[in-house]
Amino acid sequence: MAKIAVLGAGSWGTALSIVLADNKHDVRLWTHNKDQALEMNETHKNEKYLDTIIPESIIAYNDMKEAVSNVDAIVIVVPTKAIREVCQKLTTVLMNKPVLIHASKGIEPNTLKRVSEIIDEEMPQYIYEDVVVLSGPSHAEEVAQRQPTTVTVASLTEEHAKYAQDLFFNESFRVYTSDDLIGIELGGALKNIIALGAGISDGLGFGDNAKAALITRGLAEMTRLGVALGAQPLSFLGLPGVGDLIVTCTSVHSRNWKAGHLLGKGYQLEEVLNQMEMVVEGVRTTKAAYQFAQEENVDMPITKGIYDILFEGKHPKEIVQQLMNRTKKDEMADIFTERK
Numbered sequence: 354m355a356k357i358a359v360l361g362a363g364s365w366g367t368a369l370s371i372v373l374a375d376n377k378h379d380v381r382l383w384t385h386n387k388d389q390a391l392e393m394n395e396t397h398k399n400e401k402y403l404d405t406i407i408p409e410s411i412i413a414y415n416d417m418k419e420a421v422s423n424v425d426a427i428v429i430v431v432p433t434k435a436i437r438e439v440c441q442k443l444t445t446v447l448m449n450k451p452v453l454i455h456a457s458k459g460i461e462p463n464t465l466k467r468v469s470e471i472i473d474e475e476m477p478q479y480i481y482e483d484v485v486v487l488s489g490p491s492h493a494e495e496v497a498q499r500q501p502t503t504v505t506v507a508s509l510t511e512e513h514a515k516y517a518q519d520l521f522f523n524e525s526f527r528v529y530t531s532d533d534l535i536g537i538e539l540g541g542a543l544k545n546i547i548a549l550g551a552g553i554s555d556g557l558g559f560g561d562n563a564k565a566a567l568i569t570r571g572l573a574e575m576t577r578l579g580v581a582l583g584a585q586p587l588s589f590l591g592l593p594g595v596g597d598l599i600v601t602c603t604s605v606h607s608r609n610w611k612a613g614h615l616l617g618k619g620y621q622l623e624e625v626l627n628q629m630e631m632v633v634e635g636v637r638t639t640k641a642a643y644q645f646a647q648e649e650n651v652d653m654p655i656t657k658g659i660y661d662i663l664f665e666g667k668h669p670k671e672i673v674q675q676l677m678n679r680t681k682k683d684e685m686a687d688i689f690t691e692r693k
């Protein structure tokens with residue numbers, strides 16, 4: 354069995370630790386919050402983030418050096434905006450050469466980097482083996498209850514994708530492999546924008562027709578941008594694309610959907626983010642995707658509309674009108690190649 358450190362004890366880090374502990378691995382769950390580590394070790398709960406008992410074999414750590422000592426693999430599961438800081442800390446304490454697996458879903462605004470690119474930038478490559486991404490339709494709340502869940506792991510080397518598949522795979526957590534690191538990272542990040550849109554649509558009082566339209570046309574523009582950035586188009590039809598779009602656009606668990614719902618009800622972005630106790634990745638990723646689309650000259654009307662609501666103070670109803678009144682077109686015209 355492997356020795357694994359999970360960095361980030363929010364809802365997803367805790368749920369993934371449970372999967373690994375169920376598979377009898379030696380799991381060290383690191384948090385930057387000392388009180389939270391004490392609470393988890395004393396009560397075997399992480400109440401702020403997950404309403405589940407944590408297996409006693411999972412040990413929480415506040416000291417990163419201790420947590421990562423002699424581990425075979427490290428799973429990084431902090432919000433995208435914390436990835437740089439965590440990698441910098443990790444670089445100063447890492448003594449062996451583990452495989453890095455990340456499960457964060459975002460793109461960094463301004464630099465427009467995916468998480469694996471940020472890791473590459475912050476950590477010298479000789480101190481870790483490889484980077485694998487884990488992504489797919491997987492709400493932590495359901496994973497922690499061992500409900501059937503499927504995800505995809507991708508890496509540039511098949512060997513390390515298979516290694517991650519073996520670590521996580523069990524009877525309620527089915528893991529597929531892929532060689533499309535770019536597509537799997539982008540799918541998981543970009544769907545959060547559309548989930549915000551689905552929440553806005555529900556908040557405005559629109560029904561299933563509008564949501565189905567957002568999911569389908571959202572998928573088209575996610576794919577368009579992904580292909581422009583080197584992803585394989587078929588990846589967007591897989592679990593980290595369509596699968597994750599369905600789960601986040603239709604589930605009460607989704608923080609992106611919840612934030613969108615409040616925006617649709619008329620709350621301002623700042624008020625919404627103050628109410629949310631957990632990360633809403635779609636906000637920063639909307640900014641990044643909008644910047645990417647401008648740079649790459651890719652048509653992303655839904656993303657632009659959501660950007661305008663979030664950052665330009667536009668009213669959601671105005672954006673709906675704009676989207677519905679775009680120029681008439683063939684549905685499949687330039688599905689992967691459309692440029693403005």
Ligand SMILES: NC(=O)C1=CN([C@@H]2O[C@H](COP(=O)(O)OP(=O)(O)OC[C@H]3O[C@@H](n4cnc5c(N)ncnc54)[C@H](O)[C@@H]3O)[C@@H](O)[C@H]2O)C=CC1
Nearest residue numbers: 362363364365366385430431432435457458492493631632
């Ligand atoms: N919650 C879910 O169901 C899923 C979440 N994800 C992704 O996983 C990533 C993490 O999300 P969650 O665990 O849900 O977030 P969360 O909001 O539940 O928890 C985030 C955790 O990161 C910690 N953190 C924040 N800044 C930090 C820093 N600078 N250094 C160290 N720790 C820091 C927080 O204290 C907290 O424990 C996100 O990218 C999210 O999109 C992916 C799949 C499912």
Ligand SMILES: O=C(CO)COP(=O)(O)O
Nearest residue numbers: 489490491492607608609
């Ligand atoms: O990515 C997720 C499920 O696959 C979680 O989505 P939210 O961050 O919107 O809760």
